Amino acid sequence: LVLLISFGVGYSYGVNPDVVPISSSDIPGSIIQRPTDKPKDKPIKVNVSSGGTFCYGPNFSGGESYIVIEQCWQMHVMNARYDVFQRISYNINDTWLCITVPESVVKGETNWDYVHLRPCTINDPLQRWIVKENSFWTADERYRLKDTNWYAYISRNSGDRYNHTLDSSMSDWINTVATPGNISILTSIAWDLGSDRYFIRSGGSDKNTTPIYYNPESGHLAQYNPVSGLLSCMYSRVGSYDWNWVTWALCSDAPISKDNPAYWNVYLATEEGGMIMDYQGNALRVTRYGPNWGVAYAAKLSYLKKDTTYNPTSLFIVDRNLLNWVRYTVSNLGKTDQYCPAGKKENHNIRIKRTLPPDFQLTEE
Structure with a gap:
């Protein structure tokens, strides 16, 4: 995965990202873009207020995950990455997990x-963190990452104990704009019945929003188990049948072939969403009546006209961030890719001469 540090998509803490419109008249003759840095993953080493140097260690205990501060040689300590998206991430069982602020504190609950x-x-x-005063702060600079009883936490009271600071050995790690381990998007998959909206989850649907993690590289649509730290992905099982129920099974962020029953694509049809197709072009659907109400399945497109018994639907509502991603990729891969993302047609014949350096070499990277 190679990312350039310059996107048509903007992100800010506490605000949903929007696609940033770029007109061709705003683009200079030469845009300097550089790829993200090669990661320099290492344990996060900190100096605590009572004296001494310790490390962050991801720990699963009591049905949740925590960051414990312990001796750097102890069992939970592992390499971390501070990436281009300002995330502090760990690769645990081939799944990238990030240190995440408790929403209950941000909302004042x-x-x-x-x-x-x-x-x-x-x-x-x-999941966005900055380094300020040699410590981790949320990207809006409101909450400092502190520790109590050797566990990392945030507080609405800036005077709460205890503060810790990053060790001087972390300087190079902090200044590395690292390639992200994944580019998954937090979303949900919803469908409407009259004025009611329901959300797909493993085993059915309900009115509570279920977080779904879409990995555009692997095509995974996954739920997260906070007890185990593992992902469970939706798998298509149509095969030679006209339709079949989807199943949910363990998966990870490890690369897979697109020819895989866990690979899904999102296609826009409305301002809020569209169809979701499996790796064979079968449509994801959900029953809206009957004994299997709210259960997701996949069906061949040729079967859809016959598939009317329980008033199913293939139209799903997804998070705006996922819609923006789909629009971004389509604009770059579609027939209008000479524009950015769909610039002014009258400018498409204007060419700017660019000279490569004499030592330029084309590589696979």
């Missing part, structure tokens, strides 16, 4: 809480 690990996404503002 509680004064303090521990930080947890959640699947890394490019659109969750709760």
Whole structure:
């Protein structure tokens, strides 16, 4: 995965990202873009207020995940990455998990809480961290990452104890604009019945929003288990049948072939969403009546006209961030890719001469 540090998509803490319109008249003759840096993953080493140097260690205990501060040689300590999206991430069992701010504190529902690990996404503002005063702060600079009883937490009261600072050995790690481990998008998959909206989850649907993690590289649509730290992906099982129920099974962020029953594509049809297709072009559907109400399945397109018994639908509503991603990729891969993303047609014949350096070599990277 190679990313250039310059996007047509903007992100800010506490604000949903929007596609940034770029007109061709705003683009200079030469745009300097550089790829992200090669990661320099290492354990996060900190100096605590009582004296001494310790390390962050991801720990799953009591049905949740925490960041424990312990001796750097202890079992939970592992390499971390501070990437281009300002995420602090760990690769645990081939799944990228990020240190995530407790939403209850941000919303004012509680004064303090521990930080947890959640699947890394490019659109969750709760996963963005900056380094200020040699410490981690949320990207809006409101909350400092502190520790109590050797566990990392944030508090609405800036005077709460205890503060810790990054060790001087972390300087190079902090200044590395690292390639992200994944580019998953936090979303949900919803469908409407009259004035009611329901959300797909493993085993059915309900009115509670279920976080779904879409990995555009692997095509995974996954749920997260905070107890185990594992992902469970939706798999298509149509095969030679006209239709079949989807199943949910363990998966990870490890690369897979697109010819895979866990690979899904999102196609826009409305301002809010569209169709979701499996790797063979079968449509994801959900029953809206009957004994299997709200259960997701996939069906061949040739079967859809006959598939009317329980008033199913193939039209789903997804998060705006996922829509923006689809629009971004389509604009870059479509027939209008000479524009950015769909610039002024009258300018398409204007060419700017660019000279390559004499030592330029074309490589696979």
